[in-house]
Amino acid sequence: MENEIQNASRRSFLKNLGLTAGIVAGGSKLFAGPAILTDLYQKGSLIKGVQIGVITYSFREMPDQSLEATLQYILDSGLSATELMGDPAEVFAGKPKNPVDFRTLFPLMRKRREKQPMTEEETKKLDEAEALMKEYRAEVKKWRSSVSFNKFEEVGKMFKKAGVKIYGFKPDAFGKENSDEEVAYGLKAAKALGASHVTLEHPSDDNQTLRLGKLAVKYGVKVGYHGHEQQTPTFWDTALAQSPGNAMNLDFGHFVAAGNTEPLDFVKKMNKNIVSMHIKDRQTPAHGKGNLPWGTGDTPLKELLKQMQTGKYAFPATVELEYKIPEGSNSVKEVQKCLEFCKNALS
Template identity: 65%
Template sequence: MYTKKDQPTPSRRQFLGASAALVSGALLGTNKLFGAPALIRNIAKPNSLINGVQIGVITYSFREMPDQSAEATLQYVLDSGISAIELMGGPAETFAGAPKNTVDMRTIFPLMRKRRENQPLTEDETKTLTEADAQMKAYRDEMTKWRISAPMNKFEQVRKMYKQAGVTIYGFKPDAFGMQASDADIDYGMRAAKAVGANQVTVEHPANDAHTLKLGKMAEKHGLRVGYHGHEQQTPTFWDTALAQSPGNAMNFDLGHYVAAGQPDPLALIRQKHTRIASMHIKDRQLPANGKGNLPWGKGDTPLLQVLTLMREQKYNFPATVELEYQIPAGSNSVAEVKKCVDFCRNALS
């Protein structure tokens, strides 16, 4: 692992000052959504392509923020100084007129993480998750019906809005590719991904060979790649079957989870499989011996510095995606902490 460095000191956060107008302009709602981006058209666009390494962010990083609309999410990305994103389904689908999800995901996400990591849940937490699971199933059924006639032009408008502000959407992660998804769901998700300008869709690895084969073949037809995401179940051979099945299958490698799983030499894995990595999530987690914690960047055991340096030196062109999962300090928020992560990357790549 790398020698610890002090966490880079973030520069003063630059607010664009157009957030309220941005959202209200869109909500006033002409069919020309571009009233919102017009407010930022003449403001300096972000650039997180740093010495050849594209630093991006997954919009899950902003899950603590109260407004999850496409317009507000764009503002969070801009305020963070980021020019490329892996966009989860919620903001774009809501913009396109999808049914409203009644589940408060800000409450459910932490409980889902505890369940995934086999942490003990209280009786109340278990009840909350069970109720949310039932609501999510009903919501997915409603979404499946909506997707049959979902307007692709609305997704194209999202792409144009983000592009006009200087932000590229490289990945799209709607809830349309899991084991419960029909072929129609999958086709919709890939058409929507193309419409927003993504070159990849991302999904949790289903641990089902028949499903990864289906997804890979459908991705080939759409000219996309499916990036399979893993948590602490990642190993050096975790993706091998999917990668062998189709050139449409790829890795959405999570560097931090790989370290927390105690796996050996992530740099060797990246060197070996870099052509099949569609994108990589970066965070700073501890080794199992140190507790597996998610820490502010530069405080954990993840070789962020070495990996970013490797990407710069070898000119790897997959994006490194900031995924904010450490505890947000009192008085701060997701945007400020994501900006610190970007500053860490900027210092590491300078």
């Protein structure tokens, strides 16, 4: 019954996509051709030459995590470009359902990554989830070995028709435990979506970045390495030297929270190596490293956006919503505020 309801909702969404996108975009001209699509992107979140996008991780607290709902969240937020997490597209393409709800685990994963104290119950919860994920990954690996990329092309067309550009794709397919075939799958899926690059957490393993860089060149899709507070000015040096397929998915807010004192100069120096950049407002170590509503932390976001504009940087700035959502609000409303901040900064 649940599947029937979801399928009915999907059919209804696809049927009404043109109308919904037309309303959001401001008219039926959306369907007139490529020139109109370019115009739509500009009316969306391409602001005075700076492309503002959003990573769909920002909507992790929304109740419906389907592809159709995710696209609607992007549209309702006012964005016209995105870094798409793996699950919405892969589930649409038929991937087996994940037994682990990562929305409940993200805070614990962050705790472990940042080496924060964890209770015995929290540690047990993560360990149990990892055991389930080991079995699930084997099931997904089998599915990926035979999946058609037609569904990913369909996703790309759906987003394009709605006026949303997919520039990055982040499936869980690029780890050390993933075979070359799975990595190839992820790169091919990204290309089918229309993305220029995939993103993943930097593995801190030179052999792995070398392997991924070679495969990136082979399949014509760049690999952008993301970081958190381990980011330093030399964090990406080895990967960048290994292959032209390797690139940076810089997180500007985490870079500031890590204590790097010249973030704007670093972006200026490395802009040709950046394929996309996460933006958020974090505090410096001296002020507690908080993740705050935009404009209240220590991250020079306005200066960054202006620098992107004057420097004519080619990469998008990706809104990543990580601060605590106020009571009575939701992810979409807060992403709208982040976009408004960007518009004001570039006005």
